[in-house]
Amino acid sequence: MSRAALLVLADGRFPAGGHAHSGGAEAAVKAGRITSAAGLEDFCRGRLHTAGLVAGALAAAAVLGVPPGDLDAAADARTPSPALRGAARRLGRQLVRAARASWPSAELDALARDFPKGAHHPVVLGVTARAAGLAPVDAAYCALYESVSGPATATVRLLSLDPFEATGVLARLAPELDRAADTAVEAARWALDEGAGALPAASGPLLELGAEWHAGWPVRLFAS
Amino acid sequence: MHLDHPHHGPAAVSADAHRPDGSRRALRIGLGGPVGSGKTATVAALCRALRDELSLAVVTNDIYTREDAEFLLREAVLPPERIAAVETGACPHTAIRDDISANLEAVEDLEDTVGPLDLILVESGGDNLTATFSKGLVDAQVFVIDVAGGDDIPRKGGPGVTTADLLVVNKTDLAPYVGSDLARMAADAKAQRAGLPVVLQSLRGGTGVADVAAWVRERLAAWTA
Numbered sequence: 001m002s003r004a005a006l007l008v009l010a011d012g013r014f015p016a017g018g019h020a021h022s023g024g025a026e027a028a029v030k031a032g033r034i035t036s037a038a039g040l041e042d043f044c045r046g047r048l049h050t051a052g053l054v055a056g057a058l059a060a061a062a063v064l065g066v067p068p069g070d071l072d073a074a075a076d077a078r079t080p081s082p083a084l085r086g087a088a089r090r091l092g093r094q095l096v097r098a099a100r101a102s103w104p105s106a107e108l109d110a111l112a113r114d115f116p117k118g119a120h121h122p123v124v125l126g127v128t129a130r131a132a133g134l135a136p137v138d139a140a141y142c143a144l145y146e147s148v149s150g151p152a153t154a155t156v157r158l159l160s161l162d163p164f165e166a167t168g169v170l171a172r173l174a175p176e177l178d179r180a181a182d183t184a185v186e187a188a189r190w191a192l193d194e195g196a197g198a199l200p201a202a203s204g205p206l207l208e209l210g211a212e213w214h215a216g217w218p219v220r221l222f223a224s
Numbered sequence: 225m226h227l228d229h230p231h232h233g234p235a236a237v238s239a240d241a242h243r244p245d246g247s248r249r250a251l252r253i254g255l256g257g258p259v260g261s262g263k264t265a266t267v268a269a270l271c272r273a274l275r276d277e278l279s280l281a282v283v284t285n286d287i288y289t290r291e292d293a294e295f296l297l298r299e300a301v302l303p304p305e306r307i308a309a310v311e312t313g314a315c316p317h318t319a320i321r322d323d324i325s326a327n328l329e330a331v332e333d334l335e336d337t338v339g340p341l342d343l344i345l346v347e348s349g350g351d352n353l354t355a356t357f358s359k360g361l362v363d364a365q366v367f368v369i370d371v372a373g374g375d376d377i378p379r380k381g382g383p384g385v386t387t388a389d390l391l392v393v394n395k396t397d398l399a400p401y402v403g404s405d406l407a408r409m410a411a412d413a414k415a416q417r418a419g420l421p422v423v424l425q426s427l428r429g430g431t432g433v434a435d436v437a438a439w440v441r442e443r444l445a446a447w448t449a
Binding site: 019223 | 311
């Protein structure tokens with residue numbers, strides 16, 4: 001394996017479409033739930049332990065070899081909002097393109113063929129990490145970090161928040177992210193034996209509701 | 225699995241000239257330039273000039289609305305299924321240069337749903353003078369500036385002005401009203417562009433559009449040759 005591959009995959013400039021998504025931050029900003037760095041930290045903490053944990057466990061399970069089709073169905077079942085399911089599949093489709101160019105593999109080719117409109121992003125992330133020779137915990141870290149880094153950078157643009165403050169939020173969340181990555185991998189190992197149904201199903205209802213609200217706006221900066 | 229098939233390798237994910245079924249994909253031409261320079265109006269004019277002879281589609285990259293796509297729909301320059309809008313997350317240049325994945329998805333979806341297509345015009349959201357298209361997304365690019373933005377823009381140069389395959393200086397009819405020196409703009413552009421073409425265009429006056437359309441036809445002829 002190459003540990004440096006994790007840096008390539010986790011780089012915010014990895015060209016897989018993430019820059020156009022706010023991870024729910026745009027809706028939360030408009031609703032007045034994020035108005036400052038403190039609000040951003042609360043939002044990110046909530047996202048880390050709900051959508052982030054689920055994404056981390058899905059990605060880790062894909063590295064362990066749980067069938068992507070099972071994981072995709074599990075992701076669908078854990079994402080009530082149609083808008084969020086659509087966004088996750090669009091991001092998955094965009095990631096599979098970048099991943100195939102970066103780490104060509106038969107499994108990624110099969111994923112692109114079986115899901116022409118995209119599999120859920122965390123599932124593609126896990127299959128990508130597997131193709132890159134990374135470990136389950138690496139994939140979990142990647143998914144968890146993306147669950148908070150997306151909203152943080154989006155909030156810098158949406159609120160003109162001081163970028164140093166936003167980065168400080170991410171740094172303060174790091175120890176929690178470490179623990180969440182371990183939890184995600186543990187859950188993924190369960191899923192290897194028990195099936196994808198054993199994966200965590202934590203959810204943030206406001207994220208789901210906010211995504212539906214956001215999808216109906218005629219004017220917005222981010223796609224989700 | 226045909227893993228060794230040339231069109232299933234990594235190149236097939238972006239700039240490959242062929243589609244997965246082996247057919248030649250549409251020529252993709254990008255249109256970029258500052259906000260308000262007339263990119264959407266130029267796209268509309270090109271659609272009107274070319275739609276009877278070519279199978280066409282358009283991708284727009286609005287920064288925060290669907291205004292550009294809706295303008296094209298309202299003007300009825302193409303049927304609605306031939307116009308796709310990409311959302312760019314406040315960074316129009318990222319979506320056409322650094323992370324082209326959403327735009328690639330849009331052009332491929334258009335080829336799948338309304339193809340076969342001869343030409344896809346990809347219009348950038350209004351941006352700054354450094355915004356250029358990735359070669360992984362488009363085969364050629366047009367940079368649109370206008371006389372009202374200041375007649376020093378060609379002299380200032382920058383990647384858009386100096387490297388675009390075609391530079392369009394738009395709204396020439398406004399030059400007398402905004403104090404812009406057209407001859408100077410044309411001379412500066414010529415000096416900056418090392419022989420690359422420049423068209424002076426006035427959509428109101430109807431000049432220049434035919435030259436831009438002719439340039440597109442030449443590109444298409446080279447693409448299909």
